[in-house]
Amino acid sequence: MQKTCDEWLILGVTEKGKTFRPSDWADRLCGAFAYYSNNKRWTYSDHVYPILHEGITSVRVHSTFQTADLIGYQFVMNFAQSNQLKLIALAEEPADLIKTADTNDVARSVREFTFALLLHHWKTNAAWRRYKKETLP
Numbered sequence: 001m002q003k004t005c006d007e008w009l010i011l012g013v014t015e016k017g018k019t020f021r022p023s024d025w026a027d028r029l030c031g032a033f034a035y036y037s038n039n040k041r042w043t044y045s046d047h048v049y050p051i052l053h054e055g056i057t058s059v060r061v062h063s064t065f066q067t068a069d070l071i072g073y074q075f076v077m078n079f080a081q082s083n084q085l086k087l088i089a090l091a092e093e094p095a096d097l098i099k100t101a102d103t104n105d106v107a108r109s110v111r112e113f114t115f116a117l118l119l120h121h122w123k124t125n126a127a128w129r130r131y132k133k134e135t136l137p
Contacts, residue, residue, distance in 0.1 A: 007090040010080045012057040020085060026050035026057045029079060033072055048076055060090075 012020045022028075033045040044050070047065030051058050059076070066073040080087055 006063050008061040008077070009051075009053060009088040009090055010059040010061065010076070011053065011086040011088065013086050015084045015086060020057075020083060023057065026059045029059060029076065032075075033069070048072075 012026060014020055027050055030044050030048055030050045031042075033048050034042055035045070037043040045065070047062045047068055049060055051060050061073070061076055065076075079085075
């Protein structure tokens, strides 16, 4: 891995196109570099953190991670290489655009999850009411 770039995106897809398992690989990988903040919350590093890129679980790695923690940077990049994960070199983007894209991805995921949860709740309640009506006098 001698390539240099400002940012890397490690996709949760192998070079053969298969989804990388386990599904929480990005959280586990980034969790190794996370810390407890002052308000006692688990916080991902600013250098390496999980994101959702076009519906694919991914990890964004900043070049500043290499200067802050060379061994950690090498570990993350070797992890991607040894598991044959797709690497995308990202061009420099304004910070506002990056945050907007990530926020939109998260908002869409939350909407989809909320809809699925409401649909599940509606189906189970309807089935329970039907069951009670049929079995109880």
